[in-house]
Amino acid sequence: MRKDEYLRILTSMEKPYRYTGGELNAADCSDTNAKKMVIVFPDTYEIGMSHVGVRILYHLINAQKDMYCERAFHPWTDLEDVLRKSNEPLRTLETQTPLKELPLIGFSLAYEMLYANMLNILDLSNIAVEAIDRDENDPIIITGGPCSYNPEPIASFVDIVVVGEAEEVICEIVNIANDKSISRRDRIIAIGHLKGCYNPSDTKLTTDEKSGKLTGLSFISEPEKTQIDKVYGKDLNKSWFPCNPIVPNAEIIHDRANLEIHRGCIHGCRFCQAGYIYRPLRTRKTEKLLNMADEILTSTGYEDLGLVSLNSVDHPDIVNLSTILDKKLHSKRISLGFPSLRLDAISSELVDVLGHTKKNNITVAPEAGSQRLRDLINKNLTEEQILNSIKTFSEGGWQKMKLYFMIGLPGETDEDIVEMAELIRKIVKTGKLGKIDPETGKLQKGRPFKVTVNVSSFVAKSHTPFQWSKMDTEETLKARMHILLSQLSGHKAVTIKWRDFDLGLIEGMLARGDRRLGPVIKKVWKDGGRLESWSDRFEFARWEKALKSENLTLDEYIFRDIDKDETLAWQHIHCGVSVDYLKKEYEKAKDEECTKNCFTNNCSNCGFGKDCPVLELKKNSDLTEDEVIENEVTEEKMNGEVE
Amino acid sequence: MNQHEKFRIRLSYLKTSSLIFISHRSLIDVLMRAIRRTQVPLKFTQGFSPRPKVMFSPPLPLGVTGKAELIDIETTKLIDEDNFILLLNKAVPEGLMFTKATNLMPQAPGLSKMIKKAVYTFTPYVKRLKDHIPVEESGSSFPTTSKTTELMNMNEILITKKAKKGKPPKEVNVRPFIFSLEVNDDESGAKNNVETDQNDIKTDQMVTATIASGDKTVSPLILATLLWPELGESPLENVKITREYFLSPIDMKL
Numbered sequence: 054m055r056k057d058e059y060l061r062i063l064t065s066m067e068k069p070y071r072y073t074g075g076e077l078n079a080a081d082c083s084d085t086n087a088k089k090m091v092i093v094f095p096d097t098y099e100i101g102m103s104h105v106g107v108r109i110l111y112h113l114i115n116a117q118k119d120m121y122c123e124r125a126f127h128p129w130t131d132l133e134d135v136l137r138k139s140n141e142p143l144r145t146l147e148t149q150t151p152l153k154e155l156p157l158i159g160f161s162l163a164y165e166m167l168y169a170n171m172l173n174i175l176d177l178s179n180i181a182v183e184a185i186d187r188d189e190n191d192p193i194i195i196t197g198g199p200c201s202y203n204p205e206p207i208a209s210f211v212d213i214v215v216v217g218e219a220e221e222v223i224c225e226i227v228n229i230a231n232d233k234s235i236s237r238r239d240r241i242i243a244i245g246h247l248k249g250c251y252n253p254s255d256t257k258l259t260t261d262e263k264s265g266k267l268t269g270l271s272f273i274s275e276p277e278k279t280q281i282d283k284v285y286g287k288d289l290n291k292s293w294f295p296c297n298p299i300v301p302n303a304e305i306i307h308d309r310a311n312l313e314i315h316r317g318c319i320h321g322c323r324f325c326q327a328g329y330i331y332r333p334l335r336t337r338k339t340e341k342l343l344n345m346a347d348e349i350l351t352s353t354g355y356e357d358l359g360l361v362s363l364n365s366v367d368h369p370d371i372v373n374l375s376t377i378l379d380k381k382l383h384s385k386r387i388s389l390g391f392p393s394l395r396l397d398a399i400s401s402e403l404v405d406v407l408g409h410t411k412k413n414n415i416t417v418a419p420e421a422g423s424q425r426l427r428d429l430i431n432k433n434l435t436e437e438q439i440l441n442s443i444k445t446f447s448e449g450g451w452q453k454m455k456l457y458f459m460i461g462l463p464g465e466t467d468e469d470i471v472e473m474a475e476l477i478r479k480i481v482k483t484g485k486l487g488k489i490d491p492e493t494g495k496l497q498k499g500r501p502f503k504v505t506v507n508v509s510s511f512v513a514k515s516h517t518p519f520q521w522s523k524m525d526t527e528e529t530l531k532a533r534m535h536i537l538l539s540q541l542s543g544h545k546a547v548t549i550k551w552r553d554f555d556l557g558l559i560e561g562m563l564a565r566g567d568r569r570l571g572p573v574i575k576k577v578w579k580d581g582g583r584l585e586s587w588s589d590r591f592e593f594a595r596w597e598k599a600l601k602s603e604n605l606t607l608d609e610y611i612f613r614d615i616d617k618d619e620t621l622a623w624q625h626i627h628c629g630v631s632v633d634y635l636k637k638e639y640e641k642a643k644d645e646e647c648t649k650n651c652f653t654n655n656c657s658n659c660g661f662g663k664d665c666p667v668l669e670l671k672k673n674s675d676l677t678e679d680e681v682i683e684n685e686v687t688e689e690k691m692n693g694e695v696e
Numbered sequence: 697m698n699q700h701e702k703f704r705i706r707l708s709y710l711k712t713s714s715l716i717f718i719s720h721r722s723l724i725d726v727l728m729r730a731i732r733r734t735q736v737p738l739k740f741t742q743g744f745s746p747r748p749k750v751m752f753s754p755p756l757p758l759g760v761t762g763k764a765e766l767i768d769i770e771t772t773k774l775i776d777e778d779n780f781i782l783l784l785n786k787a788v789p790e791g792l793m794f795t796k797a798t799n800l801m802p803q804a805p806g807l808s809k810m811i812k813k814a815v816y817t818f819t820p821y822v823k824r825l826k827d828h829i830p831v832e833e834s835g836s837s838f839p840t841t842s843k844t845t846e847l848m849n850m851n852e853i854l855i856t857k858k859a860k861k862g863k864p865p866k867e868v869n870v871r872p873f874i875f876s877l878e879v880n881d882d883e884s885g886a887k888n889n890v891e892t893d894q895n896d897i898k899t900d901q902m903v904t905a906t907i908a909s910g911d912k913t914v915s916p917l918i919l920a921t922l923l924w925p926e927l928g929e930s931p932l933e934n935v936k937i938t939r940e941y942f943l944s945p946i947d948m949k950l
Contacts, residue, residue: 061821063717064759064932070722073714075790077729300729302715302789303722352787354729386746 056149059141066131070303071098074124074146077300078352080115082123082147088231090114090157091123091145095170096586098126102299103306105313105361106198106219107161112295113220120227123147123155127170127584128177136177143177152178157230158192159219160211162200165563166556166586168207169578171196175210182575184212184254189237193230193244201251202283202330203515203623206563206570208253212241216626217249217283220293226250242274249284251626258568267567267620280625287666289316289335296348300355309357309390310349314342314374318363319650319667320395321659322420323431323642324462326514326564327363329635330628333661334652336670339370339377346378350387357388365391367652369674372402379406396442397434404449415446418457421465422473428645429464431518431638436476440483447502448489454504456480460533461511461525461554463642470533474540477506481546501546508534508551512561513611515623516630518638521615524561530554555593556585562596562610567622573599631660702739703771704804705780708796711762715791720755726789727752727767734783739770751807754814754909756939757917759932764795764941766950768807774799810950811909813875813943816916818903818923819936843923844877844903855918870914875906877923909942 063069082089092111094101101107107124114122123145128136136143142151152158152174160171172182175194181187184194196204197215204214215222229243245252259269272278286292294313301308317334318327337345346358358378365371379389389406396417407415419439421427427434446454458473484502489495510530513519525533534551541547563570576599585591600606615621617636624632634657641648651657651667652674661667711723718726728748731738740746749770756762777797784794847853853871880902903923907914916939920931927934942950 060714061933065930069717069759070714073717075714077787077789079790300726300789302718302726304725308725351733351735354732356729356732386740 059144059149062135063132065135067129068098068303070301071126071129072132072144072146076302078297079299080111080121080123080147082115082121082145084121086119088120088227089123089155090120090159090227090230091125091150091152091155092159092161093125093152093171093174094161094163095127095167095174096584097129098301099305100586101126101161102301103308104161104163105311106163108295108298108311109220109293110159110161110197110223112298113293114223114227116293117224117227120224121147122227123150125152125174127174130584133173133177133583142179143174153180153192155192156233157227158194159215159223160194160196162196162198162207164586165200165206165560166591167200168563168574169582169585171207172210172575172578173583176578182210182578184210187212187237191237193237193241195226195244199326199330202326202626202628203564203566204251204253204626205568205622206566206574208256208568209571210574211253213244214251214253215249215284216251216281217628218285218292219249221284221286222247222249246275247284249281251281256625265569267622269620270625280627282627283330283629285629287335287664289313289337290341292316294337294345296345297352298349300353307359307392309359310346310353310355311359311361312342312346312349313337313361314365314368314371315362319367319652320364320433321431321638321648321650321657323429323518323638324420324459324511324514326517329516329630329659331363332628332630332659333665333667334367334670335666336368336370339374342374343377343381346381350382350385356386357390358382359390359392361392364393364395366395366397366403369652369670372400375406376402395434397438401445404445408449415451415453416455416457417442419476420457420459421462421469422458422471422476423469425645426462426465426469426472428647429642430462431642431647433647433649436479439476440479443480443483444486447484447486447500448496450488452484452500452502454480454484454502456504456506458506458508459511460508460537461530461557463511463513463519463522464645465525465533467533467536470536471540474537477504477541477547478544480504481544485546503546503548505548505550506541508537508549510552510554510557512557512564514561514564515621515626516628516635518635518642520565520621520635521617521639523614524558524611526612527554527558553588553591553593556588556591558607558611559591559593559596562607565615565622566610569603569605573603573605576602629660634659701772702802703774704768704800704802705771705775705777706796706798706800706807707767707769707780707784707794708798709762709765709767710793710795711756711765711791712793713791715789716756716759716761719758720752723756724752726792730784730788730792730794731769733787734780736769736775736780736783737772739772753807753811753942754913757915757937759937760816760916761936761938763938764950765939766807766811766942768800808910810944811942812945813906813947814909815940815943816905816907816919817938817940818905818916818920819938820901820924821934821936844879847871847874847922848877853922855914870918873908873912873914874919875908876904878904880904904940906943 063072092107094104094107111122111124114120125143125145128143142153144151175182180191193212195213195215196211197219201214201216225247226244229240232240241252244250245255255273257271257273258267260266261268315334315336317331319334321328350358382389419434420432421430424436481502481504487496487498487500490497513522513524538549577595580595582595638648648657738748740748751768753766777799780797781794850871852869854867855870857866857868859865905919916937917931920935920937921927924931944950
């Protein structure tokens with residue numbers, strides 16, 4: 054099929070713009086002499102284009118004089134059907150080139166449900182799904198993203214796994230992958246020796262003969278190496294961030310200009326993988342951020358700017374930054390958004406800024422209903438803090454709010470769910486207190502207040518204190534959900550949403566899986582499993598069947614507490630946070646004991662040592678040593694925990 | 697910036713190549729972002745969530761090319777027409793090009809009053825048509841001529857329109873919405889080039905249709921299936937459809 058014929062078949066697709074490219078600020082990839090790669094987010098265009106990591110790498114490579122990077126996504130079923138029927142390969146968006154013709158394919162794996170999609174894309178590109186079956190002319194397949202922190206389930210499908218922030222090594226990888234003077238095998242070995250790069254084919258595993266479980270792992274070409282340390286940039290001000298991002302022609306999930314204000318998190322909620330793998334906290338300077346915001350908005354024309362991070366309030370200069378931005382943008386009718394906010398540090402200045410944004414987008418995540426459980430997961434949030442911030446929002450005029458809760462957390466009991474319902478009722482009651490009229494200063498009572506409660510199930514992830522914890526069965530989760538629903542039944546101001554619990558179980562299995570799951574993923578894909586992050590396309594039975602055929606059970610992977618001395622499938626992958634620290638945190642969780650954030654309190658010694666950028670940040674911040682200590686005391690008082 | 701003064705400017709633009717796949721709703725975002733990038737002082741509506749004051753020509757069906765689509769925008773300052781076009785075209789997605797800007801007199805009627813009819817052209821991709829019509833040996837004799845006359849001679853052309861959920865489909869007579877249908881045979885021998893990457897798909901026949909614009913109209917996609925019934929439900933793989941321009945109430949080209 055010729056290129057123009059491929060474009061013409063797109064006219065019959067449901068959303069042709071998923072495949073055509075040509076958006077504003079998309080790269081010109083016509084220089085045939087350039088070193089090339091294609092970055093693939095193995096889900097649909099709308100989801101992939103909302104992913105900040107893909108955009109960083111895409112624009113970084115395209116900013117290099119002698120390189121270009123194209124994009125590809127997983128096709129929707131309509132295009133896949135046509136491609137399979139006509140035996141045609143999937144093509145890139147920029148130049149409509151079949152993926153196989155490029156020397157390097159980088160898959161961004163943000164969640165486990167993308168594994169089968171990746172296999173499907175390789176197959177649609179006539180590339181062998183097993184790394185061992187690929188030949189000299191095949192592209193080198195690399196992966197990156199959060200899933201790199203336990204790459205074992207997909208180890209047999211990939212040539213290289215990049216652990217950490219790929220922007221630090223990607224240009225070197227492109228260089229090596231395009232070097233046709235050495236063999237493909239040598240190229241892969243050379244890339245495997247770069248910082249943060251893991252070459253699974255260069256490893257030797259020892260397993261327990263009886264159980265098949267991992268007992269050890271060594272690196273063949275580098276016998277002295279014991280682990281893969283993640284690669285990351287110590288100074289975010291020097292890290293690349295695109296200021297001329299692609300503007301999709303049709304709506305995507307997060308259709309806005311993004312500005313990453315900092316990376317990493319200081320809080321350490323014990324269930325949250327992002328809170329550990331993106332450590333340490335690194336911030337961008339206000340002055341730089343203001344310039345970047347200007348540039349991004351001028352080059353895109355976006356009407357929304359999102360300050361992206363794991364928790365915007367953690368930026369030491371957030372009030373100043375957002376106040377200046379708000380002043381600048383409000384007159385241009387550009388709204389400022391904070392995609393994620395913690396409740397404990399909401400100040401009235403921030404609420405003023407938020408008041409200028411669209412009033413329907415406040416999301417609040419208490420995660421657990423009882424104080425006991427919030428302490429156990431290290432949420433560091435009291436009921437008083439939650440209700441105070443709800444009151445502030447209500448007085449600011451908000452009448453709607455989204456709440457995030459989790460069920461199935463380690464140590465959870467039925468009583469915790471009853472308390473969750475109680476907290477939700479209190480939140481609604483507080484929200485109904487009313488708005489304060491900005492002109493008269495009077496409280497306007499009798500305003501309605503509604504909450505949407507999103508309930509998700511706990512998924513135990515690698516590199517968290519809960520990586521040794523078992524997960525609850527679907528029956529337990531359903532029973533807990535039933536308690537919550539019956540507790541809140543008839544409450545008109547509360548809408549409850551939850552997603553399939555069985556999908557969480559499979560995610561949990563893959564997140565802490567080992568190499569034995571490779572054949573399972575392959576079977577699921579062959580059996581039609583793809584686009585399974587779309588819940589209506591997910592089939593639990595397909596996974597059950599595949600597990601059974603490999604003589605494996607969910608019990609072994611997720612329904613048991615893992616012994617702390619057991620060899621973990623991912624223990625050779627290091628995110629910088631020490632295993633000892635995670636163990637300590639797991640013990641503290643059992644004692645329902647909190648660990649305070651390491652910015653306004655003392656360093657918690659999670660593993661970055663004296664070089665930790667947070668220590669530097671503390672030195673430069675306005676907080677004096679006295680204030681730091683004082684803060685600690687008042688917070689403890691609030692929690693009623695003064696020693 | 698004076699929000700009380702009001703200036704109106706009419707923009708003409710092309711919607712081609714990959715941009716033909718964008719819905720009207722998405723196109724509005726694309727256009728508004730292009731206008732925002734020029735930093736012209738837009739006039740906004742009053743109220744809780746102010747919106748820029750703009751008016752668009754009727755939506756193009758997905759997959760149809762537009763050669764002279766229109767937008768009216770209101771600004772708080774008089775805009776230099778030529779400079780505005782330059783600024784607009786400095787950064788646009790593939791397939792979007794602004795061709796003309798005209799400042800409007802205060803009393804000039806808006807787009808909804810001005811646009812009454814639209815002229816469309818239908819250009820079959822020859823190679824593909826051959827695959828679908830096995831009997832036809834010579835590439836030039838499509839059953840277009842007979843169909844155009846046939847359709848124009850009918851008093852009623854009944855189309856079944858899908859109705860909303862739970863209601864039976866409705867039959868609509870679309871004949872009153874079709875004002876003219878003509879076959880433009882290529883007598884000069886110079887074949888029409890259908891724009892493609894390779895520029896090698898040529899055709900020697902083209903149908904030009906003038907149809908009503910607005911709520912009461914017939915979709916050009918339906919018209920294409922009436923002209924080439926053998927193409928079935930998705931004619932766009934085989935026929936390039938273009939909205940060439942709009943006509944005013946006195947049949948002036950807009």
